[in-house]
Amino acid sequence: MSLMKSLLAGAAALCIAPGLALADPALIFDLGGKFDKSFNEAAYQGAERWKAETGGSYKELEMQSEAQREQALRRLAETGANPIVMTGFAFGEVLNKVAPDYPNTKFAIIDTEVDQPNVQSVVFAEPEGSYLAGVLAALASKSGTVGFIGGMDIPLIHKFECGYAQGVKATNPNAKVLINYTGTTPNAWNDPVKGAELAKAQKSQGADVIYAAAGGTGIGVLQAAADMNILSIGVDSNQNHLHPGQVLTSMVKRVDNAVYDAFKAGPELQTGTREMNLKSDGVALAMDDNNKPLITAEMTAAVDKAATDIKDGTIKPHDYLTDNTCPVQ
Template structure:
């Protein structure tokens, strides 16, 4: 049984006794807002699933500024919430500053990393985004009629370059002559919530021939998806299943199961197992979305090729280079 499935099994078992929990969990969303239809909203859906399955409750907060990160952590810990779950790599440093002051509180950083040797009460949840992005890159190249595909990231950080690099590798695996255009929205957290800039970047890439664009940019990505639909090209969503936003225009979405990670952490409660967890294709931590909204866009040939690659990646027969391993990408220049 995979680690991820064990995780799910533990959630189901713990759900039966969740009513006896001594403290409610809390959730801190990253900048970009709870309802970004992407990363933060996936976390929200996980919290809602926890509440529905267990009858429990939770407290959440949407950050408005960088200064609120540590404040929110301390407020929730002081109030007795446990665990305190956070989204976004930017919570790593604040958690490292706060965790030792509240040794009986469990903290979770999704997408961030905190040294477990120094902070044994922290769980770092990481994802193999490069693997899921490789699969949707394959789909992009197979669906493209121009041979040019695009990527639009949010904040220019190693994590988002990891998405872009995996995507480029997948596209080039299908079509070695493919052209992959990559742009980042900005270098500050504001890059996560700028749909107007996302739209502008999408139009620029369309002008360069891109007919499929993958957005990994939080709320900014909504501008990319809308512009792609308006300009009659295909887009690829991220984190949550965004296929329904523009049915027939979103080729697929690269799923990142933030919802399950949040649900599981909240369900475990104060008994949360800490350390570092990596969720990859093997654990169904990442993947691609197929539903009624995009089924007409995904041919049998496309699905067969992508599903075969998925199994080859899990088996180690295909190795997708992880940008974050050495800050380089063999398939794309930044």
């Protein structure tokens, strides 16, 4: 079966309904699927919010393999979809190649920058939100040892790791931060079994709060933490409800807003780089009834103070991407 035929085989792989208006927007999910309870699902929620509010329709595609990226983009552009939004840095190289071939189509890419005149690049201030998660973890930890489990070992996820470590150390300079990554290939985003194994290993080393920035792999981290009766921290989407009373908080990236805003702008989407930070509510800690019993007044005050200091520039969490280093490690 040719690659294009494989791409088009089955509604699960490519959900493009016939007869849609030419200007329908489109959303391509990265590996892991739209119901990963994390990054992709946040994007899906943004698209669905736009659909509910406008009554419009959109095309969607779930990636099944790395090899599909270019064909997927070209296929959607040929159908007239505009704008086309994609989740994940891994689309960067392909989009840089494809975008010039469709100058009248607007593209939006989440989590990396692509310098093309018809592309909006949406990036997030992950160090800011992760710093707050670190503050909370340090205050919640009884052992003085906390953990971080990343998905694919790439600079983007080191942004989460470094921001988290800074928040932990600023709150408890004597705290120990354990760090593991799931792997070095895209499969690292969708391996909950490995995530659980790493969580168990960190628990054996004393960690009693573990932050997972690992896409679908993080589901295994959160499950293992709950099973071991320690705390976890979710990422991207609000994951507090997955294990009420066991998930300390979730570092939410408003990927949903990025998708919603792009769909709402339509073909008039503003190009260039858009940063979503703490000040613009682009990142935040999730607080709700599921984690309310875990959050003390002291924790609330400390997080609120740190958030204020970040917003006004008093605290400036280091961005790993600026020099590929983390000052607290």
